Each structure stands twice: as C-alpha cells, then as structure tokens.
Amino acid sequence: MPILISFIKIVMVIFVVILPMVAYSVWAERRVSAVIQERVGPNRVGIPFTKIRLFGLGQPIADGIKFLLKEDFTPGHVNKFYYWLAPALTMVPALLTCAVLPFGSELFGEKMVIADLNVGPLFIFAIASLSVYGIVLAGWASNSKYSFLGGVRSSSQMISYEISLGLSLVPVLLIFGELNLSEIVWEQSKNGWLLLPFWGDGAIWNGGVDRFFLLFPAFIAFIVFTTSIFAETNRLPFDLPECETELVAGYHTEYSSMKFALFFLGEYAAMIIGSGLIVTLFLGGWSLPFGLDAYLMNMTGDPEQIPWWLGLIHIGTFLAKVIVFILFFIWVRWTLPRFRYDQLMRLGWIIFFELALVNIFITAGILILTRGSAS
Amino acid sequence: MLDQYLPVLMQLSVATGFAVSTLLISVLLGKSAKSNAIKDSAYECGMLPIGDDKPRFSVKFYVIAMLFVIFDIEVVFMYPWAVTFKNFLANGQAAMVFWSMSGFVGILLVAYLYALKKGALSWKS
Numbered sequence: 001m002p003i004l005i006s007f008i009k010i011v012m013v014i015f016v017v018i019l020p021m022v023a024y025s026v027w028a029e030r031r032v033s034a035v036i037q038e039r040v041g042p043n044r045v046g047i048p049f050t051k052i053r054l055f056g057l058g059q060p061i062a063d064g065i066k067f068l069l070k071e072d073f074t075p076g077h078v079n080k081f082y083y084w085l086a087p088a089l090t091m092v093p094a095l096l097t098c099a100v101l102p103f104g105s106e107l108f109g110e111k112m113v114i115a116d117l118n119v120g121p122l123f124i125f126a127i128a129s130l131s132v133y134g135i136v137l138a139g140w141a142s143n144s145k146y147s148f149l150g151g152v153r154s155s156s157q158m159i160s161y162e163i164s165l166g167l168s169l170v171p172v173l174l175i176f177g178e179l180n181l182s183e184i185v186w187e188q189s190k191n192g193w194l195l196l197p198f199w200g201d202g203a204i205w206n207g208g209v210d211r212f213f214l215l216f217p218a219f220i221a222f223i224v225f226t227t228s229i230f231a232e233t234n235r236l237p238f239d240l241p242e243c244e245t246e247l248v249a250g251y252h253t254e255y256s257s258m259k260f261a262l263f264f265l266g267e268y269a270a271m272i273i274g275s276g277l278i279v280t281l282f283l284g285g286w287s288l289p290f291g292l293d294a295y296l297m298n299m300t301g302d303p304e305q306i307p308w309w310l311g312l313i314h315i316g317t318f319l320a321k322v323i324v325f326i327l328f329f330i331w332v333r334w335t336l337p338r339f340r341y342d343q344l345m346r347l348g349w350i351i352f353f354e355l356a357l358v359n360i361f362i363t364a365g366i367l368i369l370t371r372g373s374a375s
Numbered sequence: 376m377l378d379q380y381l382p383v384l385m386q387l388s389v390a391t392g393f394a395v396s397t398l399l400i401s402v403l404l405g406k407s408a409k410s411n412a413i414k415d416s417a418y419e420c421g422m423l424p425i426g427d428d429k430p431r432f433s434v435k436f437y438v439i440a441m442l443f444v445i446f447d448i449e450v451v452f453m454y455p456w457a458v459t460f461k462n463f464l465a466n467g468q469a470a471m472v473f474w475s476m477s478g479f480v481g482i483l484l485v486a487y488l489y490a491l492k493k494g495a496l497s498w499k500s
Binding site: 007009011014068069070073076077087088091092123140142143144146148149156160166167170174177178179248254257258259262341342349350360361364365367368 | 379380381382383385386387389390391393394395397398400401402404405406407408409410414415416417418419420424429430432436439440442443446447450451453454457458459460461462464465469473476477480484487491496497498499
C-alpha cells in the first residue's frame with residue numbers, strides 16, 4: 001500500500017506538476033520576453049478548429065507534438081551510443097532531484113514528499129551533479145567543434161558553481177541543525193522563514209536573541225545560492241555553454257527533434273526544481289507567512305492534525321512561491337547581458353567562494369556569541 | 376532504513392521510462408530520416424568543416440576539475456559539522472568545534488591561496 005501511494009505521488013509530481021510547469025514556463029518565457037522586447041509573442045494557438053486563441057495557451061502542446069513528429073536524424077559523424085544516451089542523462093537527474101522536495105505539509109495524513117530522506121540537500125547535490133555527464137557526453141559525442149567547446153565550458157562552469165552552492169548552504173544547516181528538508185520547512189513554519197524570521201516563539205533562533213543578527217548571513221547565503229542556481233541551470237547571465245553569438249547552440253548544436261527537446265525540458269525542469277529548493281530553504285517552503293499555519297491549525301481544534309483544505313492551501317502556496325521564482329528567472333534572463341568567461345570564473349572561484357567561506361564563520365561566530373558558554 | 380529509498384528507486388525508473396519512451400515515440404512517429412553527405416557533416420555555420428573535429432583546449436579546464444574535487448570534498452565534510460554544531464554548543468564545547476573546523480579550512484585555504492598565486496584561477500592570458 002505505501003508503494004501504491006508513493007507511486008501515485010511520483011506520477012502526480014512528474015506528469016501533473018513538473019512537466020506541465022516546464023511546458024508552460026517555456027510559454028511564459030516567450031510571452032514575458034515578448035513584453036520586455038515590445039513584441040507580441042506566441043498568441044495564436046488556442047483550441048484547434050475554432051477561432052478561440054486563449055492567449056496562445058495551446059502553443060506548448062503544439063510544440064510537443066511538433067518535436068515528436070520531426071525528422072529523427074542522427075548525423076553520420078557522431079558517436080551513436082553516447083549521442084543517444086546524453087539527452088536521457090540530462091533529463092533523468094533533473095526529474096529525480098524533486099524526490100526530496102516537500103511540496104506540501106500533509107494531505108489525509110500522508111506527508112507530501114516523495115522520499116522523506118534524512119539527507120535532503122546531499123541527495124540533491126549528488127543527483128544534480130550527475131546532469132553534468134549528459135552535457136559532457138553530448139559535447140563529446142557530437143564530434144563537432146561548437147558542441148565540444150560548449151560541453152567543456154558547461155562542465156567547468158557547473159562544477160565551479162557547485163562549490164559555492166554547497167558552501168552557501170552550510171550557514172543554513174548551522175542555523176537549522178537539520179538535513180531533512182521536511183523538518184527544515186516545519187521549523188520555518190513555526191518560527192519564521194529564514195529570510196523573514198518575525199513570528200512564533202523563535203525556538204531555533206534562541207528565543208529571539210540572534211534572530212536579527214542571523215538575518216545578515218542568511219541573506220548573503222541566499223544571494224550566493226540563488227546566483228549559483230542560475231549558473232547551474234546554464235541560464236543567462238551564465239549561459240556561456242550555449243551563447244548563440246559564439247557557439248551556435250553549444251552542446252546541443254548537432255541535436256534535433258525529441259533529443260533536443262529532452263535537453264530543453266531538462267534545463268527547465270532543473271530551473272523549476274532549483275526554484276523549489278530556494279523556496280524550501282530560505283522562504284519557508286509550503287508554509288504560510290506570519291504564523292498563519294499555527295493559527296489555522298488551532299482554529300480547527302486539534303493543533304497536531306492538518307485538515308485536508310489546509311494541506312491543499314500548503315501545496316498551492318508552494319507552487320505559487322515557485323512560480324514567482326520562475327518569473328524572476330525569466331525576468332533576469334531578458335534583462336542582464338552575458339558574462340565573459342573569465343568574469344564568470346572569477347565570480348565563482350574568487351568572489352563567491354571566499355564570500356561563502358567567510359559567511360560560514362560569521363554564522364558560527366554569531367551562534368557562539370549569542371548562545372554564550374564558550375568555555 | 377533503506378526502504379525510505381524505495382520511492383527514489385521508483386522515481387528513477389519512472390524518469391528513465393519517460394526519457395526512453397519519448398525518444399522511442401519520436402523514432403516511431405517522426406518522419407523517417409534521409410541523409411546525404413552534406414547533412415552528415417558537422418555543423419559549422421554552413422561552411423564545410425575545417426580541421427580536427429575535436430580542437431585542443433586549455434589545460435585550465437583540467438586544473439579547475441582537480442580543484443573542484445578537493446574543494447567539493449571540503450564542502451561535504453562541512454555538512455556533518457554544520458548539522459551537529461548546535462549540539463556541541465549546547466554541551467559547552469563551542470571553542471573546540473569552532474577551532475577544529477578553522478584548522479581544517481585553514482589547511483585547505485593554504486592550497487587555495489597557492490592555486491590563486493599560481494594563476495590557476497586566472498583566465499586573463
């Protein structure tokens with residue numbers, strides 16, 4: 001029976017939440033970029049055989065069908081096996097990382113997370129770093145100069161920013177003392193979000209003494225983490241691996257039809273899950289702000305039991321926060337210019353590395369000073 | 376203990392199944408591929424490919440990869456320290472837990488400064 005429940009959760013998360021969200025974030029990206037550049041954007045495809053356009057909401061479905069029906073071409077000069085393996089290797093880790101993200105509190109007594117592991121962030125880093133293999137293999141197996149340069153650049157960029165990503169997370173773990181993402185969200189629901197610690201009795205903030213001091217390192221960690229997520233997902237201003245003006249399309253220059261679409265889907269899925277991770281760690285995940293969770297739970301009489309409507313509100317809150325972050329990703333992409341490669345490496349290895357390292361010791365120092373007893 | 380990883384395994388199979396099946400459907404439904412000599416050549420902005428298809432690249436990428444291995448292990452070692460930090464504070468062992476990590480980071484910091492001085496992280500040249 002638990003197997004059936006987790007199977008339902010997996011299917012719901014992947015096919016009802018993530019994949020439609022990927023499709024519609026592509027649509028949103030095209031519409032928002034059109035607004036930013038004073039164009040119209042895709043607004044034609046609505047319901048087939050009628051004149052109803054629905055703001056072009058049918059576009060992602062039409063795109064999907066088009067990807068499936070295109071000529072499935074494998075160029076003769078590629079290394080066939082790895083050429084076919086690479087798109088799948090990009091897609092699978094992107095879909096797998098969402099297993100530990102808590103996307104809601106409880107629904108009918110069932111925890112709204114696929115796998116409630118005690119090693120959440122470690123699991124995400126382990127799986128997310130696998131997606132670099134897909135990109136390296138795509139670049140290498142294509143036997144083309146542009147693909148190769150794109151693959152080399154991309155892998156080096158991804159591993160560089162993985163370090164600042166990991167280091168920026170250490171202050172968060174120092175504050176929560178917990179690696180289980182569900183528990184981290186519960187703590188934030190009771191005591192205030194990491195970036196908005198203004199309600200509850202503040203047990204994790206030591207009764208409010210270090211609550212405001214810790215806001216400073218938490219904010220630095222948030223900036224470093226968010227920027228590193230941008231770099232990890234290869235989006236502007238860090239889209240060096242596929243900058244059109246130098247490398248045509250980077251590592252997927254030689255790809256077409258569904259194989260290209262899998263790279264595309266994997267990239268957007270990574271962006272959505274990255275947004276989910278930012279929301280979970282820094283902005284309270286599924287919890288409502290200002291102690292509304294505790295208020296609503298007390299209102300129903302039993303503070304331990306979460307009614308089904310509150311469970312649905314929590315899922316909705318999580319999705320709303322993630323959508324805000326996706327719109328932020330899109331906004332940044334169409335606003336900032338691209339970095340030069342030496343600037344990118346300098347930012348990752350020198351500025352962010354040192355900032356994140358110092359930030360860890362600032363957090364540890366604040367914790368020691370405000371909790372006394374350093375004897 | 377290990378059965379909490381069962382959903383992960385299931386998700387792995389669902390994700391793999393999705394990737395493989397979309398590739399297969401595309402092969403089955405897509406227009407059958409016809410190739411010719413030009414279409415089979417690598418893309419170089421419409422020109423015929425010139426030279427080696429795998430150009431040589433800077434050794435700096437290797438250096439970055441090696442540095443990554445060192446510092447990523449540092450990060451992984453920091454996680455258990457960070458998670459247990461508050462317990463040590465509660466036991467009044469603040470100085471011990473703080474300075475032990477400072478020593479560990481200090482040793483790696485020497486390596487980092489050496490790499491920095493050697494120009495391993497500079498892309499100017």
